[in-house]
């Protein structure tokens with residue numbers, strides 16, 4: 001399988017000198033199956049560059065775009081996705097009905113004339129819209145895709161992609177549950193993580209790559225219980241418990257500079273090593289690719 005990051009930032013695009021290393025675009029991840037079929041995870045502003053790349057290389061094979069949820073940072077790039085405007089392309093959008101509204105209607109609404117000059121129904125590509133439900137299994141691009149509910153402020157789906165022996169979990173905009181954020185000693189109660197996140201642990205168990213929300217460090221997440229995001233220390237312990245092989249930090253706080261994210265990664269690596277585990281920790285960055 002192949003993974004490439006086109007947008008790694010949460011909430012809002014943040015171009016500028018302090019985000020050059022990890023990137024300022026909002027979430028978009030390209031996955032290629034072992035048979036080189038294309039799945040795109042989320043359509044933040046990062047999807048614009050991916051669209052230019054696909055169109056520039058004459059790509060006209062099927063395009064599958066899977067959306068975790070409909071907060072702006074996960075759909076705002078769709079109107080700027082160049083393959084939409086080429087009638088040779090077949091694009092299928094996958095997403096959950098959210099707060100009673102189907103994916104097609106939600107995506108149409110962000111392209112009505114108050115927001116964008118071209119309506120979704122006017123686009124040339126052959127677009128289809130498929131409903132996703134949680135706790136379900138699908139065949140997308142000829143691989144198995146499983147779904148689970150994430151803990152977020154709006155209904156959000158987390159996805160597992162299983163291609164033969166290989167697996168990737170995409171779990172962004174997810175709050176790992178804890179009784180208290182941290183105690184005074186800055187130490188996570190591991191039993192809390194096990195007890196309160198059983199379903200998520202089972203879902204991720206033994207996966208090759210976990211791409212997970214790491215919006216905050218463990219101090220700044222204090223007081224943000226219920227916001228639907230996770231601190232990096234909790235996430236590291238969760239990954240150790242779930243026997244994840246590679247943890248990929250993702251969906252960074254828009255206020256975090258490259259230096260701050262370097263520190264997040266360093267802390268994450270220190271914990272993983274300190275616990276004597278084999279967990280490999282990586283910080284996603286725009287343009288980074290992984291083949292495994």
Ligand SMILES: [Zn+2]
Pocket residue numbers: 010011071073074173251
């Ligand atoms: Zn988000």
Ligand SMILES: [Zn+2]
Pocket residue numbers: 069071152173
């Ligand atoms: Zn969100």
